[in-house]
Amino acid sequence: MRVIICKNKEEIADKAYKIFKQQLNEKPNSVLGLATGSSPIGLYEKLIEGYENNEVDFSEVVTFNLDEYVGIAKEHPESYYSFMHKNLFDKVNIKESNIHMPSGDSEVDCIKYEEMLSNNLIDLQVLGIGRNGHIGFNEPGTSFESETHIVDLKASTIEDNARFFDNNIELVPKKAISMGIASIMKSKKIVLIAMGENKADAIAELIKGDVSEKCPATILQKHQDVTIIIDEKAAEKC
Ligand code: GLP
Secondary structure (H helix, E strand, O other): EEEEEEOHHHHHHHHHHHHHHHHHHHOOOEEEEEOOOOOOHHHHHHHHHHHHHEEEEEEEEEEEOOOOOOOOOOOOOHHHHHHHHHOOOHOOOOOOHEEEEEOOOHHHHHHHHHHHHHHOOOEEEEEEEOOOOOOOOOOOOOOOOOOOEEOOOOHHHHHHHHOOOOOOOOHOOEEEEEHHHHHHHHHOOEEEEOHHHHHHHHHHHHHHHOOOOOHHHHHHHHOOOEEEEHHHHOOOOO
8 A cells, every 4th residue: 555645635636647647548448436525626627637638538438436326316416427527527538438327226226337347347446535434435334345235324424415415414315326345446456535634534544444344444455556645634643
């Protein structure tokens, strides 16, 4: 596990972009695993800039997103489908047919997504981290063996996400569909981005805690190619 501590979010985005640029230049038909949340936005801005400057090309890129809410339409402005289109897909030359987002609320929907993932091994996965150590929407207690599944979101996650729903907890979806921990661990390379002091506990646990399902991110200690890119505040408790 490599840990890169950066001064600010600009430097975080630069470091993450370098890794993505190299991946896309070496393998134009890369399969990218993508995440939502504020952490990867700087990276997505750099990828858009890189596309505009002809440094990266998305014409052959295939993407798989980590997760999606259950119970809101994909057209909803806060769906992860909308987030990804607004922050990346609409601004680069990716083919709509190469974009994969989990959707639905049944076992069959989960199996279908997992099958697509098995046929398209992720070359490079970007992750954020929840303040309780969740990755994707794999909340504490999720089995390390888990594949794509339906999740009941924890109260802390619902609270954290209320800011996107008029600060009204009632409006926040209570369930999500998420790639599992085993699905994430199959990625060839992983980059995890975190910033801010509210991530410091989760980052300390991820880097030096015991590997335990109590903190899902700790499983990354067992992956052979992980880069953690964080700011000084998120690194405070390491
Ligand atoms: C949500 C997403 C996660 C993300 C987390 C952190 O729960 N499902 O994939 O990592 O938020 O979000 P942020 O980067 O905004 O702190």
